[in-house]
Amino acid sequence: MEHDHRKETVKASLQEFPSSSGVYLMKDRTGRILYIGKAKDLKKRVSSYFTGNRDIKTRMLVAKIDAVEYIATGNEYEALLLENNLIKKWKPHYNISLKDNKSYPVIRITAEAFPRVFKTRHMPQDGSEYFGPYADVSKIDLYLELIEKLYPLRKCRGRLKKRYAPCLYYHIGRCSAPCAGKVTREEYQETVEQVRRLLRGGTQELLSSLRQRMKEAAEQRQFEEAAKLRDAVIAVESSTTGQGVEDFLQHTRDYVACAMADQVVSIAVFQMREGKLIGREIHRGEFLGDEQEALVNFIGQYYREAEDVPEVLYLSHEADPQLLEQLLAEITGVKTAVKQPKRGRHLRIMKMASHNAAMDADKRRKAQDNSEALRELQEVLELERFPERIEGFDISHLSGTSPVASMVSFYKGVPDKQSYRRFHVKTLQGRIDDYEAMREVTARRYTRSVNEGQPLPDLILIDGGKGQVNAVKGVLNALGLGDLPVIGLAKEYEEIWFPEASGPVRLPEASDALRVLQAVRDETHRFAVSFQKQLRRKNAAFSLLEAVPGIGPKRSEGLMKRFGSLQALKSATVEQLMEQGGLSRRLAEGIVSVLKEEE
16 A cells, blocks of 8 residues: 555656656665656656556566656757766666676786786776776787787886896896886887787787888898797787688777666677777676667766777667767767668677677576575575575596596576686696595685685585585685585485585485586586596697607697697698798698698
């Protein structure tokens, strides 16, 4: 009755709303803003929430509304700008919020007089610049390797301390030694600007410069320097290959696609620079309106903070291009054309972005469907916290050789593959000891989590029984994480083991809670075995190459890095092996012969 009375009171207040453009603010009983929207006709738009057969997410919001306020504006553009400013200030729950998938790493350039460049998953808003995120971690490592080879930036952490003599990095050409006054701030900043251009996809200018320097070094018979520059050219070229999308259009473009599944919304941003796809971001939130409204909300927030504003912005849903172009010019100072692709290459890229957004939204919707199973799991395990994040571990080895471990992460009952990790077990030295292996990898994982202030899981699941669980519990106690819940799931009878328990617990076969645990355990096993197989294939490739007289472990590893795979080496000609691999004709012909025999 109280709810019905409140609803009628709110509906009555709408009679005072003007039939003009403006912004409306929906509030709950505590005065907290639930949702902010804009409208051409305030009275008509807000009244629509309380009439007709609305969908479930709208009914959920209406049930919480205690008051609706409005701010009238002179026109629709003023309403759009005001809406954007108010959302930024109040961050209402039912408006799209910029919650990017932080599990993707980014490259950070620090806001210091002599900046550092490194990979991170944490992005403090201290003036630093961030590039990414990178879904392919191997690509971010390649970029950092390139930067270290080509641009001698400092490696030391924290505040730059004056030194009388530079460190080893200076002597091997990996640091310009600003600490010892070997480079001016202006010279150092110019080097940093070159790094920015590389990270923004500007490789053509860099390649031209490297090739010219290589040619000059060769003409001056500085063959060692020429070889280093040749390797750098190969590395830069390889960093731009394997693009999922590439064309010959040079203007900067962003493709922004929105997908909704019930109340959750996912927005994908694809960035095209110099004709290449250089970045993909997924932003998440909950939203009350439709896809078109979500996109407009998102664009105002995203580009207000963006470092790189494109010349053209393509959207997955129709929106008023003039309004958005005016908004972007106002908040960024950049003239951006807003379009919706209808055909050709732009439509193909947009379909890819839409597919990514839809997959993410669907995954999150399914994750919500697991809430009952996770609630049951919390009850049967007597967990203090809801097991939203579960991390699972497994060990894999082949007769004691090449032991590896896997860590998988499930969020809301669904695999979060960007958070998966693989480990080479380093301490066994040929021994088979699953307990010691489990101690090592969990110690490495959670020592880093503690040192870097990373969020901890709500539950740790070990593929194993009592011994493995007690081994991990000892590690957690030593790290001061004794309150972190850890259990084991033994495969033979699907028994759940607790630390220091005298016996296991069994759940009914039809239990949804057991289903979640089995899914985590099976995924850790699959991930560990796949890593083990990958290493065996890699070792087999190294052995094959080292069968060629003159090819040792170091050179075989260098060839695999340069060509990427054994299949790529098999496809290479003698001339390509000589040019890209830096080999003599005798060695190149030997590799071709051995690889043909293997086939």
